[in-house]
Amino acid sequence: MRPQSVQHKPTPAVGRWVDGLRQMLAAPPRSATGAAPALRLRVQCGQCGELISARIDKANDLLCEYPDSARDDEAPHPTGYTLHKELVGRQCQNLVHLTVHFSDHRRATRHEIEGGVLLGWEDCQ
Numbered sequence: 001m002r003p004q005s006v007q008h009k010p011t012p013a014v015g016r017w018v019d020g021l022r023q024m025l026a027a028p029p030r031s032a033t034g035a036a037p038a039l040r041l042r043v044q045c046g047q048c049g050e051l052i053s054a055r056i057d058k059a060n061d062l063l064c065e066y067p068d069s070a071r072d073d074e075a076p077h078p079t080g081y082t083l084h085k086e087l088v089g090r091q092c093q094n095l096v097h098l099t100v101h102f103s104d105h106r107r108a109t110r111h112e113i114e115g116g117v118l119l120g121w122e123d124c125q
């Protein structure tokens with residue numbers, strides 16, 4: 001008696017699961033990871049109260065921060081990023097100096113501001 005032939009039917013359930021996994025890997029949740037390409041800042045002028053909005057390109061506008069001790073043999077890994085931005089509204093000439101610090105995953109963590117108030121920031125495209 002011949003052995004039963006091995007079945008070669010496709011298994012669609014597993015195929016769908018793999019496709020779903022691929023989509024997850026391709027598009028992580030941006031808001032949670034800080035992986036959005038840009039940041040929208042909302043600043044209020046300290047002189048006239050005008051609301052100023054600025055878009056920050058994370059790929060181009062951030063400066064790398066390196067640990068002070070990593071000057072030797074190994075290529076240093078950035079410990080974080082810093083943004084320096086000067087903003088001027090339309091209603092007056094007051095200059096707002098803004099510095100935003102980012103984690104090594106480019107997620108905004110804290111800020112310093114002169115000449116105005118930072119009302120908020122959010123990830124954007």
Ligand SMILES: [Zn+2]
Nearest residue numbers: 045048089092
């Ligand atoms: Zn102003």
